[in-house]
Amino acid sequence: MAFKWTEELSVGVETIDNQHKELITIVDNLIRAIVNGRGKDEIEKVISFLKQYVETHFSMEEKLMERIRYPKDKLLEHEAQHTQFWENFNELLVAFRKDHKSPALIKTVNTVLIDWYKNHICKTDKSIGEFIRKR
Ligand SMILES: [Fe+2]
Structure with a gap:
């Protein structure tokens, strides 16, 4: 199945949405490469690009949460989900x-x-978007 960004996925924060759009495109490329039986090396390249992009993205979100003084419990829960993602x-x-x-x-x-x-x-x-709008 193809993955596409839709309005439904909008968190209402432009930087996050833009990176999510980019991430979904990379993931879609990755799935296509696997489904189409591309070579292992080619797939590894997409995986390492995805890995770098996710690192940048998670770090941006985590810094943003610090900057807006996001509630500590929610920040820790969010970071725990990022950690789970890497697992x-x-x-x-x-x-x-x-x-x-x-x-x-x-x-x-x-x-x-x-x-x-x-x-x-x-x-x-x-929930980050909601917090920013309510401030
Ligand atoms: Fe996140």
Whole structure:
């Protein structure tokens, strides 16, 4: 399935939304590369680009939360979800390196991403936008 950014995913903070759009494009490229059976090296390149982009993105969000004096409990919960993301990411990377053509892997990647969109972007990230609007 193709992943596209929609208004529904907007958290109402331009910098976050723009980076989410870019991230979704990279993820979509990654899934396409896996589904289309591209070479392992080519897929690894997309993965390492994605990794760098996610690092930049998480760090931007975390700095923003500090700057706007986001409530500490919510900030810690948010950061915990970012940490959890890396755990899932690393597990998927190990699975990918074992068998990059595994249909089960593609299914897991989809599940992890759908969960990320529904729970992290639509709840946790949106809550930053709500906090900024209420200030
Ligand atoms: Fe986040």
